[in-house]
Amino acid sequence: MYLIPANSKKGQLIFNMFRPIDLIIFAIGACTTLILMFAIQATTMFALVIKLAPIVITALLVMPLPNYHNVMMFLKDVIDFYSNRRIYVWKGWCVMNEYSKD
Numbered sequence: 001m002y003l004i005p006a007n008s009k010k011g012q013l014i015f016n017m018f019r020p021i022d023l024i025i026f027a028i029g030a031c032t033t034l035i036l037m038f039a040i041q042a043t044t045m046f047a048l049v050i051k052l053a054p055i056v057i058t059a060l061l062v063m064p065l066p067n068y069h070n071v072m073m074f075l076k077d078v079i080d081f082y083s084n085r086r087i088y089v090w091k092g093w094c095v096m097n098e099y100s101k102d
Contacts (some may be wrong), residue, residue, distance in 0.1 A: 022070060024090040029058025 014023060024033040042048045061072045068074040 018062065019069070022072070025072075026058045026062050029054040047091075063077055 013019060018026075033052060036051045036054070040047050041049055042051060061075075062070050064070050065074055069079070
């Protein structure tokens with residue numbers, strides 16, 4: 001008999017929160033924002049929003065959620081739930097099936 005702690009999966013994560021793909025996505029958003037900082041001149045509020053959008057979006061995607069790993073995994077589960085609907089037929093525990101040999 002082995003006793004596995006509830007947080008054993010967190011020991012495999014980077015900083016006990018992030019998978020490598022999460023950090024890669026965040027790094028891509030940060031690099032894109034850095035490139036946009038040099039490429040777009042921020043004379044208006046709209047230009048500033050465009051410059052900061054990649055890092056804000058990626059930060060929101062990798063933000064941890066309770067009962068899920070992060071927002072990205074939650075959105076994946078929601079899309080899977082609504083695109084691959086399963087139908088479970090439940091007959092109950094006292095149904096007599098006319099085809100059974102009971």
